[in-house]
Amino acid sequence: MEKPLNKQELVAAVADDADLPKAKAGEVVDAVFSAIEKALSKKQEVRLVGFGTFVTATRKAAKGRNPRTGEEIDIPASTSVRFKPGKNLKEAVS
DSSP states (O other), X not given: OOOOOOHHHHHHHHHHHHTOOHHHHHHHHHHHHHHHHHXXXXXXXXXXXXXXXXXXXXXXXXXXXXXTTOOXXXXXXXXXXXXXXXXXXXXXXX
């Protein structure tokens, strides 16, 4: 298994693919991440046809148990981000 791709390596790959300087590619990558983050913070779905969809999901508050003590605890409601891969991405990784 290969090591995970970090942000610097992603920026370098974008720079090579788009024939951009690394600094400009870094700005582009940051802008894409920022746009996705802003949309999700407004509960807006981000659909990238062929790649996938980012959506927010709300989890209801629940009761849980501390596994060490068995004590019942309250788990607060929360919002998480989910990613559903698109058909092309599924096929590419299969």
